[in-house]
Amino acid sequence: MVRLEQVTRRFGAVTVALAGIDAAIGRGEFVALLGPSGCGKSTLLRLLAGLDAPDAGRLVWEGGAAPGAGEIGFVFQDATLLPWASAARNVHLPLRLAGRRFEDGAASVRELLARLGLAGFEEAKPAALSGGMRMRVAIARALVSRPRLLLMDEPFAALDEFTRNRLQDDLLALWRETGSTIVFVTHSIYEAAYLASRIVVMTPRPGRIAAEIASPLAEGGDRRTDPAYAALVREVTETLRAVMPS
Numbered sequence: 001m002v003r004l005e006q007v008t009r010r011f012g013a014v015t016v017a018l019a020g021i022d023a024a025i026g027r028g029e030f031v032a033l034l035g036p037s038g039c040g041k042s043t044l045l046r047l048l049a050g051l052d053a054p055d056a057g058r059l060v061w062e063g064g065a066a067p068g069a070g071e072i073g074f075v076f077q078d079a080t081l082l083p084w085a086s087a088a089r090n091v092h093l094p095l096r097l098a099g100r101r102f103e104d105g106a107a108s109v110r111e112l113l114a115r116l117g118l119a120g121f122e123e124a125k126p127a128a129l130s131g132g133m134r135m136r137v138a139i140a141r142a143l144v145s146r147p148r149l150l151l152m153d154e155p156f157a158a159l160d161e162f163t164r165n166r167l168q169d170d171l172l173a174l175w176r177e178t179g180s181t182i183v184f185v186t187h188s189i190y191e192a193a194y195l196a197s198r199i200v201v202m203t204p205r206p207g208r209i210a211a212e213i214a215s216p217l218a219e220g221g222d223r224r225t226d227p228a229y230a231a232l233v234r235e236v237t238e239t240l241r242a243v244m245p246s
């Protein structure tokens with residue numbers, strides 16, 4: 001879908017957020033960007049979203065053009081919902097920004113909310129929803145325009161472990177159903193190993209890709225208790241230990 005060629009992004013005189021990144025993201029992949037704070041994960045996501053531009057190097061998109069605003073879904077760590085609007089209106093927002101009336105998109109909004117376990121909560125305001133439910137609304141909002149590319153910046157970091165596990169399962173199921181391309185930023189080795197088809201390990205100062213690990217986990221089955229998952233967690237842990245500057 002996109003290739004990054006020698007992508008560099010600096011902030012001020014000293015901060016090299018990304019230093020000569022070469023990478024590719026294939027259509028239908030679930031890529032986890034894993035690394036400690038400050039290694040440039042969010043910066044890389046913002047470049048993919050077209051919210052920022054490299055100082056040097058380039059992004060080469062399949063078909064020659066970067067996806068338009070409606071073709072990218074973005075989910076942040078905070079659900080960032082409009083507090084005065086219902087769950088349904090929040091999910092509809094990208095369609096409204098594209099000039100579509102609420103009535104025209106209502107069916108797909110309702111369907112997505114149901115798919116994410118929120119049937120019956122269409123009219124609820126964000127304050128009446130739990131953190132996990134608010135994140136589900138944010139994910140539905142990111143999916144409503146059927147984006148080619150879903151970018152997620154630590155979307156589950158603020159959730160409790162039970163909610164996080166359930167949302168991870170839902171996200172995996174959605175990815176398998178839709179075949180969409182996902183780039184997912186995380187600090188968590190466990191989360192990266194559980195979700196991704198490929199883990200891109202980044203190191204800070206300057207931000208670089210230090211290693212890439214393809215997931216050997218099979219589709220289906222219970223990954224959490226799969227010995228291959230435990231082995232992958234160990235491999236990623238050892239890789240991080242080997243590449244991280246002391």
Ligand SMILES: Nc1ncnc2c1ncn2[C@@H]1O[C@H](COP(=O)(O)OP(=O)(O)OP(=O)(O)O)[C@@H](O)[C@H]1O
Nearest residue numbers: 011015016017035036037038039040041042043044
């Ligand atoms: N707009 C900005 N202005 C100045 N410096 C920035 C800006 N955005 C990022 N940086 C710097 O670039 C580096 C990489 O930041 P980035 O947010 O991409 O890292 P990250 O890996 O996503 O970190 P975290 O996991 O803490 O979110 C950091 O040193 C950060 O301070």
